[in-house]
Structure formats: C-alpha cells, structure tokens
Amino acid sequence: MASHKMLKLSEVLAELGMSRAAFYRMRARGxxxxxxxxxxxxxxxxxxxxxxxxxxxxxxx
Known part of the structure; x- marks a missing residue:
C-alpha cells in the first residue's frame, strides 16, 4: 500500500498563506x-x- 503524505492544518495554512479564520470561512463556503x-x-x-x-x-x- 502506498503511503500518503498527510499535512497538518498548520502546514496547509502556511502553504496557503492564510489565517485559520479565513480558512474556516472558505471551508464553510465549500x-x-x-x-x-x-x-x-x-x-x-x-x-x-x-x-x-x-x-x-x-x-x-
């Protein structure tokens, strides 16, 4: 079985360059x-x- 790299939310936020609040607003909109x-x-x-x-x-x- 191939290993899938899993990123922590903090790593995703750093890569996107956005705050947690902005990310959750975007997530709420799908x-x-x-x-x-x-x-x-x-x-x-x-x-x-x-x-x-x-x-x-x-x-x-």
Missing amino acids: KAPRLIKLPNGQLRCRRSDLDSWWAAHEMCA
Missing part, C-alpha cells in the same frame, strides 16, 4: 481543500488533495 478528521479530532489534508486543489484554482486566476 471552497477549501478536502480535509480528513482523525479520531482524535485533529484535521489533516492529503498532499495529493492539496495539490489537486491548487491545480484547479490556478486555472481560475
């Missing part, structure tokens, strides 16, 4: 990258999901 909630309540984002999200939004600019 415009944020896909997140996975772990059993302990922490959020993670697959590297591949973030890369796909970036690619989709580069076309919009």
Whole structure:
C-alpha cells in the first residue's frame, strides 16, 4: 500500500498563506481543500488533495 503524505492544518495554512479564520470561512463556503478528521479530532489534508486543489484554482486566476 502506498503511503500518503498527510499535512497538518498548520502546514496547509502556511502553504496557503492564510489565517485559520479565513480558512474556516472558505471551508464553510465549500471552497477549501478536502480535509480528513482523525479520531482524535485533529484535521489533516492529503498532499495529493492539496495539490489537486491548487491545480484547479490556478486555472481560475
């Protein structure tokens, strides 16, 4: 089974260059990258999901 790189929310925020509040507003509108909630309540984002999200939004600019 291939290993998937999982990013912490803080790493995603740093890469996007946005605050946690701005990210949650974007997430509430359904415009944020896909997140996975772990059993302990922490959020993670697959590297591949973030890369796909970036690619989709580069076309919009």
